[in-house]
Amino acid sequence: MENQVEEKLEDQQVELSQEELDERRKKLTTFYKDNIKHLTIQLEYETLLTSIEENRAKRLQAQMFIAEAYASQQEDPSRTEARDDFNEAMDTVSKRKLKQK
Secondary structure, three states: OHHHHHHHHHHHOOOOOHHHHHHHHHHHHHHHHHHHHHHHHHHHHHHHHHHHHHHHHHHHHHHHHHHHHHHHHHHOOHHHHHHHHHHHHHHHOOOOOOOOO
């Protein structure tokens, strides 16, 4: 069966003259050049979509971070006590001076 397929493919292959090859290359080049305009617009569109999705993800991540920080403060009042104790201890410690030349 494979031999039959290969024979059909060989029969379909046609020798092209140099002029025909040049004409096909020109058509192919023209096709690609015409599509570059459309592909450039598509690239710009896809780039903008990517930027939008990245910014949405960053915003969502920031919102989640804020929500978690707020929730942890609401649940654990001892954190505010610890902060107050720390600030009080820092106020009682004498300020260190830097060496001056």
